[in-house]
Amino acid sequence: MSKTFLKLPVMFFAIPFVYLSLLLDAYFHSILGFLMTLVFSFMVGFYFKACNHLILWLTGNILSTVFSVILQFQHPEWHFFYQPFNPAFLVLFLSLLYLIPQVMGIIWATSLQVHISK
DSSP states (O other), X not given: OOHHHHHTHHHHTTSOHHHHHHHHHHHHOOSHHHHHHHHHHHHHHHHHHHTTOHHHHHHHHHHHHHHHHHXXXXXXXXXXXXXXXXXXXXXXXXXXXXXXXXXXXXXXXXXXXXXXXX
C-alpha cells in the first residue's frame, strides 16, 4: 500500500466533524449527525492504531477541533439554541467526548492485533 493512501484519512480530520454535527442538530433538529460522528470516531481510532499513526491521529483531532471552534463563530444564533451552554464550550466538550469512541477503537485494534502494513 502506498504511503499516500495510508495518510489519506488525515485529510478527513480537516473536516470539522463536531461543527457539522452541531449544524445538523441546529437546522434539522436531528441527532443523526452526532451518531454518524460517533461511528466515524470509532473507525478512525481503529484505523490509525492499525496503521500505527497515533501522532497523526492526535494532530488530526487538534485540527478538527480548531476548525470547529473557528466555524462555530459564524452562527451567533447558536447562543440561544444551545442554552445554557456557550457554543465554543460545547464544541470543546464534544471534541473531548468524541475521544472516547476513538480510544475504544484504538483499544479494540490493539486487542485484535490488527496491523496494516506500510
